[in-house]
Amino acid sequence: MNRKDAIRLITKKVGKQPIVSANGYESRDLFETSDKKSNFYMIGSMGLASSIGLGVAIKNPKKRVYVFDGDGNILMNLGSLSTIGALQQKNLVHIIFDNESHESTGGQPTHTTKIDLKNIAESTRYRVFKTRSKNGLQKILNKIQNISGPIMVIIKIEKSNKVSNRVTLNPINIRDRFMNHIR
């Protein structure tokens, strides 16, 4: 399964709930696959998707907030896991597309080749699910509908053979449509 396959399955379940999507290929693939006003695409500030998602989740307790993160991204902000875990943010679903590499900078390896994020997230009091297959992902997506967060879904993905285009919206436009959607 590649990132786009996974994103297609997830966005079907997400519906109109907000998604905060990390910089790099997460945002590009989401933009190409399922652009919505409820998507906040990050361009810079690598590592902070889960923090922005937490802020949105705290202020919108009736919505389920999804974070689309990468392995390189979350490894830059592991402190965020301890904050989210300590707060036990019920309405946060943190999805990690783990290709074990910094794909957008040339495919350099990340530590998830040797370190299991699942153990780290569980020790910060997340409910963690992990899969490699479409079938497995589908089952997890059904299951988590009735579980309260913080939830982490780690999806081991293959590297993509085709790169998606950059997000063509300008940042102010991304901000405004997200803000207007959310309230």
Added chain:
Amino acid sequence: MFDYFQSLGIENFVGVPDSTLKYFLDQGLKKNKILIATREEESIGIAVGMSLSKSHSLVFMQNAGLANSISTITSLVQLYNIPLIFLVGWRGYLQGDAPEHRKIGKIQPSLLKLIGLKSKIVTEKNWQTCCKWSFKQISNGFPCCLVIRRTSL
């Protein structure tokens, strides 16, 4: 100052503690209104999420944390023009401050100018005016910074 910010309409106070801001933080903690994050960049991220939800937010930190946050300010707060108040403790303001604070304390005013973050220095006399000014900035949609000097060691 904490109560005054609240009365103006600031709802969220997120950051990393600094001894310069001790009294401010104590008051906020007493009211259970302070969210402490692990790093300044993380704090800014959380506050951005709150501001995107149309809820006024303030991020507090020491100036060492301001140095940590430059890329987050330029590539998130300023790129998307997110209205946020930064409240920064100015260590290294006095020459005799601890060695780790001296360099950043010295370059802090030019650093703020260089990144283009509007700022004011808070004193005993002008603090209310500063709070009002900062609230006006974010109400008009712009981020800004208030600096509190560490005037005793």
